[in-house]
Amino acid sequence: MSAGSESQHRRVIWHTEAPDVLDLIAPERQKLAGELATWLELLHEPASVLICSRLEPPVVHRSEPVVTSPSADLERSLIEHLTVDSRERQRFRRQVFVTLSAESSESGLSTTAAGWFTGASSPPALAEGPWREHPNDLQAGGRFLTSLWLERLPGVEVAPGWLWSLIGIPAEFDLVLNFRPRSAAHSDRSLRRRMLGLRAQELAADQRGEGGDPRVQAAMDSAVRLRQVLARSEGRLFDLALTMTLAADTPAELRRLAAVARSRGMALRAALAPAWCTQGPARLQTALLSEQPVGPRRIVHTAELATFWPWLDDWSGKIEGAAHLGRHLRTGAPVWLNLRDATALPNANLGVVAASGSGKSYLGGLIGLEAVRLGVRTVVLDPENEHRRWCEAVGGRYLSLGESVASGFNLLEMAEPGEAPSAVVELLSLLCGQLSPSESGQVADAVRGTLTEAGVGTAVLSDCLPRLRQTEAGEAVAHRLLPWLEGTPGALFNCPGRGPTVTTAVAVGLRELPAGWVPAATLLVSHWLWSWIRSSQGPKQAIVDEAGLLADNAPLQRLMAHLARRIRKYQGSLVLLTQSAGDLLGSAPGEVMAVNSAAMLLGSQHPAAAVRLQQGFLLDDSQRQWLERAGRGQFLLLYGPRRSPIQIEAPARYHALLTVEEPLGFGRPGESGS
C-alpha cells in the first residue's frame, strides 16, 4: 500500500472498511469490538477517525439499444426503479477514514487490522472554497456549516453501534473522533488529582450543609472506574474528543439538523454543545486540518473507546449477477443477493420463513423474475397456484396439474437408467396402496421387460399391463392400477413425455390436484426436476413455495434433501419458502432447509415462533422483537454472521406482474427470450 494524502504534519489518511456491527450476531459484534480494542492498545500516537456522510449521487441511466426480450424488459424496469428511487429517496453513504502519524502507518498499524485499511485516500469535501465565520456557523461555497462538540459521554450503558444515533442522521456531515493515548503513570497521576479535587468539592458541599451533587458523584464514579481499569491492566486510557460538522443549504435547515443531533445525544443522556464562537477551529478539526486539537476532551478506557465503532454502513452497490431484493431498512442501501457466489456463501440455498400474508410468494415471484432477468432458468413448485401470472408474462410455461396438461411426466422415460423399476414400484404404491414384496417384484419385472422390449422407443405404464397380468399377484396390481391409466388421471400418469422443457421459467401448480393424487404427482415432478437439474447446462434455480404444505410428502422431502445438498454442483440454486418456524426447525425438510441454507430470510413471526428462530439462528432480543413487529415485505436477511433488516421492493413492472389480476405479457405471445 502506498501512502497517499499526507499533510505537513506527516499524517496519512487511510480509507477503511469494516463490517457494520449493527447487522451482526452478538458474538461477532463482541469479537470485532475486541479486535478494535487490540488495535487501539497498539497505538502510541494521536490518531483520528473521520466519518463522512455524503448524499449518494443519483444513479445515471445509460440508454441501451432497445432489445425486446423478457430479460431486457426486466433489466430496463430495474434500472428505471433504481434511477427514480435514488432521485426521490435521499440516500447517504457513510465512509470512514483513519488518520495515523506517518510513523504509526509505517510501523504496520495500518496492516495490523488487515482488511480494514483499504488504501491511502482523501476524504470527500463537505463544502468547497473559502469560508466566512459567524459565532454559530460558517458559510462556505454557498453552504452553511455548523459544528458541535461532545461535552458529556453517554450516560446510559452503550454497546458498539451506538454511534449510529449520530451518524444515522440523514444529512451531510463530517464527524471526527480525535484520540490520544495517555501513559499509565500520567493517567494515574491526573486521575488521583481529579479525585482529590472532587473529594474536596464534596467536603465543601457537606460543610455548607448541601446535599451531594449528582454530577460530582458521577465524575467520581467515572474516575474510580478508570483507575480500576489501570490497576487491573484492563486497558489503557485515552483523551477523546468528538466533533461533528453538519452542512445544509439554508440556515434554517442547518438549525434543524443541529437540533436533531443534540436531541439524539440527549436520548443517550450525552451532551452535544454548539462550538460557540469557535466554528473555525472546530471545522478545521473535522476537516483533519487542525494542528492543535480543540474542544472538550473526555477520558475513556480502551473498551469504552471501542464502543465508538464507526463502520455502520457497509454500502454495496454491486449488481453484476446478483438479484435485487430491495433496500436496507436502516441505511437505505440497495440489497443484492447472489446465491451462486461460491466465495461468499457455502451453498446456493435460500430459506424463507414468514407467517401467512407477510409476502413470501411475492418474494418468491420477485426472485423468479430476477432469475429471468439474469438469464437463469427457473422452475417453481407452486402448491397454491400463485405464480402463473409472472411466469407466463415472461414467456414461461405454467402447468396446473389436475387440469389438462400438455406435457407428460412419464416415469419410464424420466427415471435414471436402472432406477425406473424401483421408481415405478414407488409410484404404484402411492397410487394403488402399499404393495406386498411379491407384488413389488412383479411390477419391477414387468417394467424391466417392457423397457427392454421398447428399446429406444417409448413405453408408458399401460404398456406394462400385459406382463403384469401374467401372474396372479401382478393381475391384482393391474386391477388397482387401471383407473389411473385413463381419463384425467391417465393424462398425468400414463402419458409419454419427459416433462416440460424450461426455456425461461416453468411453474407447476398443484392446487387443482385432488388431495389423493398429490404424493404421486409430486413424485413425478420430483423426478423431472432432478433430471432437469442434472442434465441441463447453464445456471438454474428451483423455487418451492409453501414447502411446509408438502412437508409430509416423502418424494418431495427426498427431492428437497437432494437438491439442498447437491444443486450447486449443477450450477443451480434452491429457494424454499415456508410459513412456520415449526416447519423449519421441527420437521425433516425444515431441518434440511435450516442446516443447508447459506442464506435465510425471516419475516413476520408470532412471538412463540420468533423465540424458536431466535434460538435457532443466534438472534439477539432486539432482532427477535423486530421479527415480531415486521410488516409485510420486511425480512431479516441472514447470511454468515449477518442479520440485516430489509424491505422487499420490486420495480414497478415486476410489482404489476406480481399483483395485478389480468395477465400482462411482454411483447407478443411466443416472443419468449433468453
Ligand SMILES: Nc1ncnc2c1ncn2[C@@H]1O[C@H](COP(=O)(O)OP(=O)(O)OP(=O)(O)O)[C@@H](O)[C@H]1O
Ligand atoms: N414487498 C411487497 N410490496 C408490496 N406488496 C406486497 C409485498 N409483499 C407482499 N405484498 C402483497 O401482500 C399480499 C400478501 O403477500 P403474499 O401472498 O406474498 O404473502 P404470503 O406470505 O405468501 O402469504 P400466504 O402464506 O398466505 O401464502 C399480496 O397481495 C402481495 O401482493
Ligand SMILES: [Mg+2]
Ligand atoms: Mg404464499
